Amino acid sequence: MNINVAIDGPAGAGKSTIAKRLAAELSYIYVDTGAMYRAMAYYFMKNGIDSTDKEKIDSVCKDIDITITHKNGEQVVLLNGENVNGLIRQEAVGNMASKVSVYPTVRTKLVDLQRQLAKKENVIMDGRDIGTVVLPDAQVKIYLTASSKTRAQRRFDELCAKGLECDIDVIEKDIIERDKQDMNREVSPLRQAEDAVLLDSSNLDIDGVLSEMKRIIDEKI
Numbered sequence: 001m002n003i004n005v006a007i008d009g010p011a012g013a014g015k016s017t018i019a020k021r022l023a024a025e026l027s028y029i030y031v032d033t034g035a036m037y038r039a040m041a042y043y044f045m046k047n048g049i050d051s052t053d054k055e056k057i058d059s060v061c062k063d064i065d066i067t068i069t070h071k072n073g074e075q076v077v078l079l080n081g082e083n084v085n086g087l088i089r090q091e092a093v094g095n096m097a098s099k100v101s102v103y104p105t106v107r108t109k110l111v112d113l114q115r116q117l118a119k120k121e122n123v124i125m126d127g128r129d130i131g132t133v134v135l136p137d138a139q140v141k142i143y144l145t146a147s148s149k150t151r152a153q154r155r156f157d158e159l160c161a162k163g164l165e166c167d168i169d170v171i172e173k174d175i176i177e178r179d180k181q182d183m184n185r186e187v188s189p190l191r192q193a194e195d196a197v198l199l200d201s202s203n204l205d206i207d208g209v210l211s212e213m214k215r216i217i218d219e220k221i
């Protein structure tokens, strides 16, 4: 049976950085489900579809093909055959993803794809509903969080390192808004699964989180 590790948590908690490193060390496949929601959001933005237009979103979902491949350990998201990895990381796409991920049509499509991937391989999958909905039988479930201040500071440092100008207060406001949206939606809200281990990374660096995660995984499998 394949091993599934589910990592959930709010925006900017460090899930993808950690999951990617863990996957490399354990030789698992890393699945970034947020990138799939971002790719769908990017499609809606590119086609001028408003996030409130549920009817339109429901009807165009069938025209969207999301395919996941991996290259040198990196997940590649193909949107109707086009590699969109470089187009989906902006804050605007993340915010749109948070808005459109409330729709069941969008979620069902991606949850099916996520389950197929987990059936085929040992995966470390990160997102918001992995332990609760996508892979309820995952052998390891971790809920990774950090204070909104810490998460905003990390995002700020990341953007500064890329030479982008930004305002830390605006980043924190966005993060709080995104948490609110993700935690309060009707379908698959972000919450800690009952059998997930809570890990607060506010006072840990990347290596600290990584060794805690490895300890948790070792204990479970």
Ligand code: C5P
Pocket: 011, 012, 033, 034, 035, 037, 038, 094, 097, 098, 099, 101, 126, 127, 128, 129, 130, 178, 182
């Ligand atoms: O993790 P990331 O910031 O890339 O996710 C973007 C948005 O996609 C989240 O704010 C959330 O609304 C949505 N998402 C989701 N379920 C997941 C992964 C992401 O609803 N499993």
